[in-house]
Amino acid sequence: MVEFILIPPDQKWDKKVIKLANEYNDLVRKWQLKNDKKAEEKIRDFIIKIEDSMIKETNDKIKKDHAFMIQLIEERHQGMDLFTPEALVLEEHMLGRGTSDEELTFKEMGSTETAPTSQQPFDIQSIDLTKIDLLNLEKITPDDLEKSDQKCAYGDGEILDEHGNVDGEIWRCKGCKTVYHENCLRVCLLMKGSCQICDVNFLPRK
Ligand SMILES: [Zn+2]
Ligand SMILES: [Zn+2]
Numbered sequence: 001m002v003e004f005i006l007i008p009p010d011q012k013w014d015k016k017v018i019k020l021a022n023e024y025n026d027l028v029r030k031w032q033l034k035n036d037k038k039a040e041e042k043i044r045d046f047i048i049k050i051e052d053s054m055i056k057e058t059n060d061k062i063k064k065d066h067a068f069m070i071q072l073i074e075e076r077h078q079g080m081d082l083f084t085p086e087a088l089v090l091e092e093h094m095l096g097r098g099t100s101d102e103e104l105t106f107k108e109m110g111s112t113e114t115a116p117t118s119q120q121p122f123d124i125q126s127i128d129l130t131k132i133d134l135l136n137l138e139k140i141t142p143d144d145l146e147k148s149d150q151k152c153a154y155g156d157g158e159i160l161d162e163h164g165n166v167d168g169e170i171w172r173c174k175g176c177k178t179v180y181h182e183n184c185l186r187v188c189l190l191m192k193g194s195c196q197i198c199d200v201n202f203l204p205r206k
Pocket of ligand 2: 152156
């Protein structure tokens with residue numbers, strides 16, 4: 001049985017995300033009163049809703065707020081497998097770069113017992129793009145970018161870092177010309193299988 005713990009919503013989050021956090025906390029409070037399977041299932045269903053909301057969110061900032069919320073929940077439920085590995089990869093990806101205000105806020109607010117997030121059983125790098133029959137995608141070089149500060153479709157910032165380098169390969173959607181970091185494309189293939197922006201299929205439909 002999981003010990004569900006309340007999370008502190010950050011008032012700087014988008015309203016939508018604060019609402020999700022409050023609803024999550026309500027379910028946890030109900031579970032604390034009536035510690036039964038049904039209450040637990042409701043929380044688990046809601047976690048799927050949170051993941052879904054993060055995946056579908058197209059605004060960078062709001063997507064990141066989702067990731068912070070997931071991180072807060074995850075931290076309090078170490079080793080409980082509340083989230084799918086895919087959602088955790090996306091969360092880590094959204095929070096793994098830069099030092100935004102939000103990230104600093106999170107550090108101030110987050111619990112003090114931050115256990116190391118070591119044993120990640122799933123490694124996104126293990127998805128070998130050369131072994132997938134990718135549709136509507138082309139690999140490009142930094143020179144092919146429309147502009148040097150072009151952003152990644154995944155909302156994690158610019159394709160090139162401040163030195164003009166890229167981590168891994170750059171992929172471009174043939175449908176809408178949006179570009180992806182190699183790892184962001186992996187996440188996109190896992191979560192969606194189609195373009196984050198224009199929805200064109202990247203994987204052959206069964
Ligand atoms: Zn596209
Ligand atoms: Zn990216």
